[in-house]
Amino acid sequence: MLSKYQRISQDLIDKIDKQEIKVHSYLPSENELMKLYNASRDTIRKALDILLKNGYIQKNKGKGSLVLDVDKVAFPVSGVMSFKELAKTINSEVVTKVIELSLNPVDVQMKKELYMDSGNYYKIRRIRSFDGERVILDTDYLNANIVPNITETIAADSLYNYIENELGLKISFARKEFTVVKATEEEKNLLDMHEYDLLVCVKSYTYLEDASLFQYTISKHRPDKFRFVDFARRTQL
Amino acid sequence: MLSKYQRISQDLIDKIDKQEIKVHSYLPSENELMKLYNASRDTIRKALDILLKNGYIQKNKGKGSLVLDVDKVAFPVSGVMSFKELAKTINSEVVTKVIELSLNPVDVQMKKELYMDSGNYYKIRRIRSFDGERVILDTDYLNANIVPNITETIAADSLYNYIENELGLKISFARKEFTVVKATEEEKNLLDMHEYDLLVCVKSYTYLEDASLFQYTISKHRPDKFRFVDFARRTQL
DNA sequence: CAGTGGTCTAGACCACGTT
DNA sequence: ACGTGGTCTAGACCACTGG
Secondary structure: OOOHHHHHHHHHHHHHHOOOOOOOOEOOOHHHHHHHHOOOHHHHHHHHHHHHHOOOEEEEOOOEEEEOOOOOOOHHHOOOOOHHHHHHOOOOOEEEEEEEEEEEEOOHHHHHHHOOOOOEEEEEEEEEEEOOEEEEEEEEEEEOOOOOOOOHHHHHOOHHHHHHHHOOOOEEEEEEEEEEEEOOHHHHHHOOOOOOOEEEEEEEEEEEOOOOEEEEEEEEEOHHHOOEEEEEEOOOO | OOOHHHHHHHHHHHHHHOOOOOOOOEOOOHHHHHHHHOOOHHHHHHHHHHHHHOOOEEEEOOOEEEEOOOOOOOHHHOOOOOHHHHHHOOOOOEEEEEEEEEEEEOOHHHHHHHOOOOOEEEEEEEEEEEOOEEEEEEEEEEEOOOOOOOOHHHHHOOHHHHHHHHOOOOEEEEEEEEEEEEOOHHHHHHOOOOOOOEEEEEEEEEEEOOOOEEEEEEEEEOHHHOOEEEEEEOOOO
16 A cells, blocks of 8 residues: 555656656646645655656746656666566566575674674575676675575575565665676686676665665676666755 | 754764764654754654665664664765765875866757757866876866856866856756776876776766756776765665 | 745654564 | 654745746
8 A cells, every 4th residue: 555645656757657747847836736636735745755856857946846857768777676677677688597596604704794693694696698698697695584495496586576575574775886896717707708807896785674684795797788877966965 | 054954964964973873773763853953743854854865864663763884985975976075085185187178169969968059068078086096087068058167277176166156056966877888099098097998987967956957977987996885775666 | 926846833643663 | 552653634934936
């Protein structure tokens, strides 16, 4: 059950995506939206905040909310999204191959990365292929106390789907770091590197709603297949 | 003049940064904060929203607002920030050298990139050096109708400072795209590339409050000197 | 001047977690 | 049972934009 302001924002986003509301035009004013959706001003403003945060509109005092030209292809790459969710937004055939799935007792490194005291962690390595070319190598470390019973089928399908829908856990936020590193010999063998010898390295730490860290991922991308798009507002922190 | 909720959020962030409020502890409840700051619940919630967006806290129903361990070094890299603002957060000597500053009439490409119909645009090329090594090449295109009278002194100092403080314009949001590209021969000569032949390419489009596009920038970084950190919340868009 | 979004208040009910 | 954050309402005043 979505809340009222979420339903309103969803409705507005749908209308913008379907171009029922045109880019470069102004949305109905907050007053009009109150009547249209039978909601209070605050609820309308919460709905508009979602559009604002996601780059759909830009508000102007005294004028209104201008609909921006969202680059739909580029957009979903931002935020916390699983590989499978991303893949849907791309028009190529995507294949995942699991090359390692092991359950290990905590060691010094995982104590540090996952803040685990005891128990086991899963290590999963997966190769992602686009149109037959092996271009991404993902290495996942998961706290097995939080995410138990991972099978190769789950790993090949979607970890996020398993975590959110099967286990009922809520993924909340992630920290990511992007750097460029030299490929190791092993990586050169696992991926179709052609003439490249660098890899774009995305390290991410993913957290649940209660702020517990459950996943640490190193995702390495062949440079020519890497693209990340960001929408950022200037903040006065 | 900052608004009340901005002052409250600023005060809370200061206290977290100074560790007067400890990481992994809970903030006072919204009810208590209302009394502490003599504000309504809504105002408190707006203040907490800023902390939430920036990864300072994580809220839990029935429990409270948990203070997260913000990676202070990494953080400021996200968002819309000028090079000079970023440089302050780094502990190395940073030098900017302007190698081109020209005013040109609009041509086909800039019509497309900056959506300009008429008038002139500035082209600025700058080399950024860290500790004596030339590692970044920035190429800026600015709408001269919006940002006039750019001098070499301004370009060498801070464009954003000139735009916001001298011209009084409000920078609002930006779209950025990260890719990796091959370095051209010219780029290899302008930068200290060592053995590298790839560059991390960050294209950004920067907009003012009225959603007018005024700047298009291509920033190319030597791979080993590139690092981008992102904090993202999972959204149900 | 009227209309817009920005801020702030006071009150209400709910779902949730802890006790 | 109680306190927490999540949602929603109704009303108020302000600063800004436009005619």
